[in-house]
Amino acid sequence: MLNDKIKREYAYWSDLYASSAEKWFEEQVTKTELTTYFRREFNRAENMLHQQLNHPARVLIIGAGMGALSAWCSGNYPEWEIVSTDLITKGLSAHRTVARLMGYQYESHLVVSNWDLLPFKDGSFDLCFADRCLHHMDDPIKSLSSIAKSIRPGGVLIALREPTIAIAHPETKRKFGEEARKAGANEHIWYLNEWRHFFTKAGFRLKVRIHLEDCFRFYRGWGPRVPGIRKLLRLFPLVVTERLLFPYVWYYGSTNISKFTFYAVRE
Numbered sequence: 001m002l003n004d005k006i007k008r009e010y011a012y013w014s015d016l017y018a019s020s021a022e023k024w025f026e027e028q029v030t031k032t033e034l035t036t037y038f039r040r041e042f043n044r045a046e047n048m049l050h051q052q053l054n055h056p057a058r059v060l061i062i063g064a065g066m067g068a069l070s071a072w073c074s075g076n077y078p079e080w081e082i083v084s085t086d087l088i089t090k091g092l093s094a095h096r097t098v099a100r101l102m103g104y105q106y107e108s109h110l111v112v113s114n115w116d117l118l119p120f121k122d123g124s125f126d127l128c129f130a131d132r133c134l135h136h137m138d139d140p141i142k143s144l145s146s147i148a149k150s151i152r153p154g155g156v157l158i159a160l161r162e163p164t165i166a167i168a169h170p171e172t173k174r175k176f177g178e179e180a181r182k183a184g185a186n187e188h189i190w191y192l193n194e195w196r197h198f199f200t201k202a203g204f205r206l207k208v209r210i211h212l213e214d215c216f217r218f219y220r221g222w223g224p225r226v227p228g229i230r231k232l233l234r235l236f237p238l239v240v241t242e243r244l245l246f247p248y249v250w251y252y253g254s255t256n257i258s259k260f261t262f263y264a265v266r267e
């Protein structure tokens, strides 16, 4: 049974996805941006995945939305057995169209499910992907624990593009997602130490990857176009975020939000 809060969220995302997949695709993304992005994130995780993945892998995608990541996985790893889940049927029903627009063959089981109550046997998956969705969890420990149960011990959760505040900025935390919350959706932002706590409590060992060049790429369109900047940035082994380096710089109209990729190994 979906509770009222979840139903409100369901309604919010349904409205968002009411436009056609073609329109969404044209206006919001390009195939190249997406495929380059997923490929880079996946390559970064690959060393860890090589040690931990079975082949062929059983892969769960939660909060799959319109299915761009599912399409990418399906197109690039036809040997994977992929299950894509979301609360929203409308999003799931757009998956095949999005895959076609990205030029991929699509093979994924689609399951409508709340991530708090995933209907899979314990340890069913080797790998779980979540793209831009963990911050919609009201109770991250509960939701991450449900995901952890579905992943086998030693399996991996890769969570892409999670907004995170690197240093204490309560005002940013309060304001983040205000509009969406008014419309009924759940939007949260957490400090890195809060994320660590959630993952640990849910039974994951967390590795956070912080890439300064990404901060430039995503938060300032001009970053990668400055000649030599990537080379320069690689010279610095980064153990702190750009927020620690430049805590008061104004990024993209909002202060102190970074997007992290989390690689979490199921204990």
Ligand SMILES: C[S@@+](CC[C@H](N)C(=O)[O-])C[C@H]1O[C@@H](n2cnc3c(N)ncnc32)[C@H](O)[C@@H]1O
Pocket: 006, 009, 013, 062, 063, 064, 065, 066, 067, 068, 085, 086, 087, 088, 091, 113, 114, 115, 116, 130, 131, 132, 133, 136
């Ligand atoms: C910001 S969208 C991201 C969609 C897609 N991953 C992407 O990157 O385009 C967040 C997704 O989480 C889903 N979602 C929110 N709450 C959920 C829940 N409790 N259980 C399952 N999915 C949920 C929404 O329906 C939505 O598709």
